[in-house]
Amino acid sequence: MDLVHKVLNILLPPISTILLLCFFPLYLVFKFLYYIKRHIFSENVSGKVVLITGAASGIGEQISYEYAKRGACLVLVDIKEDRLGAVVEKARNLGSPDVIAVGADVSKVEDSERFVRAAVDHFGRLDHLVNNAGIGVSGQLKDMKNLLPRRVMDVNFWGTIYSTHFALPHLTKSKGKIIVIASTLGWYPAPKLGFYVASKAAVINFYESLRSEIGGDVGITIVTPGLIKSEMSDNLAKKVIDNPIICA
Structure with missing residues (x-):
C-alpha cells in the first residue's frame, strides 16, 4: 500500500497538470462563446412584467433601474414603503412604461400573496420575479439573546419561498424567470455572520432543487454577488451594535 501511495504521489501531479493544460483552453473557449451568445441573444424584456422585492434601496433599486432602461413594467415591493416613491419616479423617467x-x-405569507396578486391584477400577467429582499445581522452565537437570527431566516429564506410559491403559477403560464439574490457567503462562510450565511446557503440549495423540480417551465437564476456597497454593507462595516439587523 505504501508503494501505491508513493507511485500515486509521483504520477498524479504531472498527470493533473497535463489534463489541466489540455482542457482549460477548451473551457475558456466555451465560456467566451457562452458570453457572446448571452449578449447577442439576450432576452427582450420590453413590456414584460417584473416584480422586484427589496426595491427601495441597494441591489434591488439598481435592478429596478436596469429593467426600466429596457422598457419593462415594474412592480416594486419593499417594507420601506415611504422610500419607494423616489424609485418609482426614477424608473419611469428611465423608460419603464408603467x-x-x-x-x-416578504416574511409574511399574506403580504407575499397580496403583492403577487397586485401585480397580476394590475398587469394581467407576471414574467419575472426578482427575489432580492434580505437582511443581515452580525455577531457571535454566544451574544445572541433575542429573535434576530430567526428574523434573518424568515426574510432571507422564507421570504423568497412565499413569493415564489404564489408567483410560480403565473410564471409557468408566461414561461417566465425567477432571479434570486443569494451571496458568495452562501458558499464561503465568514465569522460573525453565521446566521446570514446559513440563510443564503439555504436559498442557494433550495433553488438548485427547485430547478430540477420544475425543469424548463420557468428559468431560475441564482445570483451570488460578493461585497456590494449598500446600506447593509456600510452598516456592517461600521459594526452597528444598537441596531444590528440591517435591511438589504
Whole structure:
C-alpha cells in the first residue's frame, strides 16, 4: 500500500497538470462563446412584467433601474414603503412604461400573496420575479439573546419561498424567470455572520432543487454577488451594535 501511495504521489501531479493544460483552453473557449451568445441573444424584456422585492434601496433599486432602461413594467415591493416613491419616479423617467409600488413584508405569507396578486391584477400577467429582499445581522452565537437570527431566516429564506410559491403559477403560464439574490457567503462562510450565511446557503440549495423540480417551465437564476456597497454593507462595516439587523 505504501508503494501505491508513493507511485500515486509521483504520477498524479504531472498527470493533473497535463489534463489541466489540455482542457482549460477548451473551457475558456466555451465560456467566451457562452458570453457572446448571452449578449447577442439576450432576452427582450420590453413590456414584460417584473416584480422586484427589496426595491427601495441597494441591489434591488439598481435592478429596478436596469429593467426600466429596457422598457419593462415594474412592480416594486419593499417594507420601506415611504422610500419607494423616489424609485418609482426614477424608473419611469428611465423608460419603464408603467410602475406600481407595494409596501409589504416578504416574511409574511399574506403580504407575499397580496403583492403577487397586485401585480397580476394590475398587469394581467407576471414574467419575472426578482427575489432580492434580505437582511443581515452580525455577531457571535454566544451574544445572541433575542429573535434576530430567526428574523434573518424568515426574510432571507422564507421570504423568497412565499413569493415564489404564489408567483410560480403565473410564471409557468408566461414561461417566465425567477432571479434570486443569494451571496458568495452562501458558499464561503465568514465569522460573525453565521446566521446570514446559513440563510443564503439555504436559498442557494433550495433553488438548485427547485430547478430540477420544475425543469424548463420557468428559468431560475441564482445570483451570488460578493461585497456590494449598500446600506447593509456600510452598516456592517461600521459594526452597528444598537441596531444590528440591517435591511438589504
